[in-house]
Amino acid sequence: MDEILRHIFSAGTFNQMLRSATPVALAAMGGLLTEHAGIMNIGMDGMILMGAFIGVLGSYLCASAAMGVASAVLLGVAVGLFFALFVVKFKSDEFIIGCALNTFAAGLTAYLSRSIFGLSGTSGHDIAHLPTVHLDFLDAIPFFGEILNDNSFFIYLTWGLVALMWVFVYKTPCGFWIRAAGEKPETLRTAGISPERMKWIASILCGICCGLAGAHLSLGYLNGSFVEGMSNSRGYIAFACVIFGAANPAKAYIAALMFGFFDALGYRLQSYISSDLTSIIPYLITVVMMVYVVVRGQRKKTTLRTNTTAQKE
């Protein structure tokens, strides 16, 4: 038992936690912007999938992982524009557009992957992938050094992005307007700023974040390969993280880490029980997270109410 626990709570698990959490966290950074702007963005899964494919394609065509990331970012802009065109300009049902976007992405990427790479996918092709970063000074630190070292560059980038996003959302005028576009669109309009434009901006930035998440997934996490349906509901989990973190970048990142931890835990437990059962864990945890966040919200509301009635008395 002791040995099992040591195996489960090893540095490797926490390293895996970071690696699993990163694509979800990147997508969640985009999802929280659309959430603030008042758009229910179910389509992130498709955005990630397309980013993953275009990342691989760009890297394959230009023989450079950096070009792959750049093309994924460009695609993110395009998808964000597309999403906003339908949801903001044409005022379509965002749930239907999101669902359709996911199916569209699944169809398009599978179609293109088979057309370009053949039936066996990218496995036979040599695709430049993102390098890992080795920091010498981390070698000196025993446990944490092992966790933090030799990771894909994107893991460190994500930390920067979380901080940047926090500043953007809470400390810049543009972030303030995006939040207002979701909460009080008419007030924002009175102030002379178009809420629609803010929704466009949020959608485009969300597209970019999801594109990055996809590029990391295919070029970093899986070392330069594309698998059909590889986003594997990560977009939905990112959405759950946004809800769980109340669209706060830091809290959403913590939620993503939590998902990553349970994902890593599942990997570790595979040595002891069926991998099909361990794969369930992160998805079940997401459901539990969704329930918890609602229950917590309601409890807060009731304590607030009892407090105010107590004051009155």
Add this chain to the structure above:
Amino acid sequence: MQRRKIDLGYAASLLLSIALAFLIGALILAVSGHAPLNAYTEMVKGSLSNARHIGDTLEYAMVLCICGLACAVGSRAGIFNVGGEGQLLLGAVVAAQVGVAMEGSPKIVVIVCAALAAMAMGGAYAFVPGVLKVKLKVNEVITTIMLNTVAIYICQYLAKGPWRNSNPNIIAGTENLAQGYWLARPIAGSKLSSAIFASAVIAFLVWYIMQKTSVGYEMRLTGQNPRFARFAGLKTDTIVILAMLVSGAMCGAVGMFRVYGAEHIFKSSISNEYYFDGMMVAMITQYNPAGIILMSLFFAFLKIGAAGMEANAGVPNQIYLILQTVIIFFMAAQRGIAASVRAAAAKRTAQKEARARLAEGGARNG
């Protein structure tokens, strides 16, 4: 009269969307080096050229139709059941195992038990997100999607582990169903089975209940305006949970049909995101039962035809997903597109008028 006018406009935009989707599909085909006309011909041949293909198309239309109606039942009452895939798969695996466990019993008993078990399983699996939504206001879209993945892994575990096939060549599948329990097949070689009659009954019942009875009206009221429905004395919570139960049970039944009619075993080919295709059908037709029945025939034609297209023209079959979603994009945006076209036209006439007035004024002053 007003209603017919709306329906006509809707039908026209649907036809236009379909035409545009095929046009965009042709463009994608041409860009990726396939001859579009040849591909589309193979598509028609693949789904309609002989009795076997027509049978397969009907079988898939049946799956889409019941899944679409299941989605509509929930959506009408204001709850999106995105978890039909999981309910379908769990229903299928339970139905398959019932058939294996009850081997030796008379056919009718086994089939009834399997159908009931599948529906109970599907309903129970839909019940959880339904209750979470009603009692705690937990977003049902996320919970049902997560539960889909959970169900997929549970089924895989069962088919690989405790309920696995004794034939080691079948890696993830339950025991084969005894031939005596197979549903009759009206067309030799086709996957179409007598389950289509049961499906027709289900489809008719759902249409009748949703369109013609007070229960259907109460459901719609709950979906459109839950506050008003509550003030009107309706038990909205019960209606929503009931809708979810029925929706899940229908998905479970589809799983049972797939096992007893088409595959005769539970394996991963029981459903490859079929529920999502059905959901798309429901969305396009704005959850209208009669529309769903018609539209599922068209989508089945696309899907089965795409398989023929892949075999005979070498086009990856996923093109049908692209066609399908392009139609949805256009249909979801039809009102918005029409409004912006109108707005642009109005702007142009206003500008023209303003310019004419300016010219008039200029002439007078001059």
